[in-house]
Amino acid sequence: MSDTGRMRTATSIFRPLLAGLALALLAGCASTAKTPADPYEGFNRKMFAVNEGLDAVVAKPLAKGYDAVTPLPVKAGVGNFFGNLGDAWIGGNNLLQGKLADGASDFGRLLMNSTMGLFGLFDVASEFGIEKHDEDFGQTLGRWGVGEGGYVFLPILGPRTLRDAGGWVVDSSVDPVRRYDDVPVRNSALGLRFVDIRASLLPADRVIEEAAFDKYSYIRDAYLQRRRSQVADGRISRQDD
Amino acid sequence: MKVIFRLVMVLVLCVGFRVQAQEMTPDALVKNVTDEVLQLIKQDKDIQSGSSRKLAELVDAKVLPHFNFARMAQLAVGKEWQKATPQQKQLVTAEFKTLLVRTYSTALADYKNQRINYKPTKFAPADQEVTVKTEILQPGGKPVQLYYALEKTDNGWKVFDVIVGEVSLVYNYRNDFTTEIRNSGFDGLITSLTAKNKSQDSKGSDRK
Numbered sequence: 001m002s003d004t005g006r007m008r009t010a011t012s013i014f015r016p017l018l019a020g021l022a023l024a025l026l027a028g029c030a031s032t033a034k035t036p037a038d039p040y041e042g043f044n045r046k047m048f049a050v051n052e053g054l055d056a057v058v059a060k061p062l063a064k065g066y067d068a069v070t071p072l073p074v075k076a077g078v079g080n081f082f083g084n085l086g087d088a089w090i091g092g093n094n095l096l097q098g099k100l101a102d103g104a105s106d107f108g109r110l111l112m113n114s115t116m117g118l119f120g121l122f123d124v125a126s127e128f129g130i131e132k133h134d135e136d137f138g139q140t141l142g143r144w145g146v147g148e149g150g151y152v153f154l155p156i157l158g159p160r161t162l163r164d165a166g167g168w169v170v171d172s173s174v175d176p177v178r179r180y181d182d183v184p185v186r187n188s189a190l191g192l193r194f195v196d197i198r199a200s201l202l203p204a205d206r207v208i209e210e211a212a213f214d215k216y217s218y219i220r221d222a223y224l225q226r227r228r229s230q231v232a233d234g235r236i237s238r239q240d241d
Numbered sequence: 242m243k244v245i246f247r248l249v250m251v252l253v254l255c256v257g258f259r260v261q262a263q264e265m266t267p268d269a270l271v272k273n274v275t276d277e278v279l280q281l282i283k284q285d286k287d288i289q290s291g292s293s294r295k296l297a298e299l300v301d302a303k304v305l306p307h308f309n310f311a312r313m314a315q316l317a318v319g320k321e322w323q324k325a326t327p328q329q330k331q332l333v334t335a336e337f338k339t340l341l342v343r344t345y346s347t348a349l350a351d352y353k354n355q356r357i358n359y360k361p362t363k364f365a366p367a368d369q370e371v372t373v374k375t376e377i378l379q380p381g382g383k384p385v386q387l388y389y390a391l392e393k394t395d396n397g398w399k400v401f402d403v404i405v406g407e408v409s410l411v412y413n414y415r416n417d418f419t420t421e422i423r424n425s426g427f428d429g430l431i432t433s434l435t436a437k438n439k440s441q442d443s444k445g446s447d448r449k
Contacts, residue, residue: 035416072354072380079381123381132384200382203351211344211410213417213437221416222408229407 035217037151037224044153048216051155060205063198077121079200082193083132084113084120085176092174093135097143105130134230138167142231151220159223267391267398268362270307271373275357278303282352296346304345309392309399310338316402317414318430321422329427336434337414343441344410345403355379357387369393372404 038044067075091106109125109132117124126132141163142148149162160168172178177193180186212218265273278299282288287295314334315322325333360374370392377385390402402411421430 076381083381083383126378126384134383203348206351207344207348210347210441211340211413213414213421213433217417218413221413225409225413226407234407 035220037148038220039150040152044151044220045216047155048153048219051153051158052215054155059194059198060202062195063202066195067199067202075196075199078192078196080113080117080123081120082177082196083123084110084117087113087132088176089171089174090133090135093137093140094133096140097135102133106133136164136167137170138164138227139231141167142227148224148227151224153216153220159219161224161227164227265397267364267371267389268359268373270391270398271375271389271400272359274303274307275375278349279352279357282349288350291350293346293350296350297342300342300346300349305342307398307400309394309401310334310341312392312399312401313337313341313411316411318418318422319415321419321427325427329431332431333427333434336431336438339438340434341403341410343438348405358384371398 035041070078087106087110091103091110094100094103094106109130112125112128112130113120113123116122123132138161146163148164151159151161152165153159154165157165157168177186177189180189208215208218281299281303282296285295285299288299311330311334314330314337317337318325318333322330356378358376358378360376362371362373364371370390373389373391375387375389377387379385385406386404388404389400390404391398391400402409404410418430421433425432
């Protein structure tokens, strides 16, 4: 990626964030937030509505089409391929969090799947019982003690806390797909990965439709629960009262 | 034929139930019920072709006896629970049960190529609550963590929380329920739960 290209990506990432932040600060002054974790709720709900609209006309139809025409082994190969590329940074984050054994196993996975797994198309490591982890820079920041900050919902990016939005910027900057030099290949790969991820969420859509009273707050509360648990690596006690 | 089949089912369930209640450890219970239900789903042509009624019957017979819905409702509501009358508690529990069962069935209906991995569960004989961890493996997808929180009762172990991808499906309602109760009381919560269940009912019949 050229430097100007990277700059452009960086500003296009920061602009909505800054805009969101500014609006949110205003909103925060003007009203008392109903949910402490969601101080920018008014703004977030508007962005959520925008995202729902975009999703309904673009992302979801694409994902459904992809899901319908792609044979399962191909879909599995696509998911495995991008999953394998992700393992390097997952391992890096484990190391940054001081989880050396987990980090080493992630790099072991990368090595195995890139060779025996034919450039990551097959997840042989999982077949051998080497577990895939889920780490990112937002979790690393959390582990280092950075507070999560307010909840923000942005179109296309979806739910984030301010901390995780920052983490995402770092994740993107080291993302091997985004850093790939050949622009047409890079864009096709980014597109394919996006559609693959969206397609993997189709079953969750149906469950959320059944479960949620208010889709906005259901997704927000699920996201916050999940991130808090991920940062603590699942060691969270139940609040039972 | 159907009547005989039902009778046999009831008998099998009663016998199975008594054995489970006394002897089965929580992890063995989760494994047995899951394996059995998934096996039945695979075999059943009606469910495979999308019969939600058949699936609901299956969940009703095989899964629900192992759930404690009163505890689930209490966990979803939180602190406000003690302010409700016994009748309100009962109504909230009943409507919440309908909602959860439907959600659970929707998730089950998508079961196709996944494999379940049962993780080792550590617990002491004296433990009153145990979390059983399983993992759904799907080709090309990230594994989805599926945990069941169970409590010891006189009738064996009962599930009181289901945690999918580190999200408690029960606790996730806490904010919404609290807001609803503060704005319009327990009766308001019961009304909106009932309305939600009704609206999903009508959507379900539209699909057929």
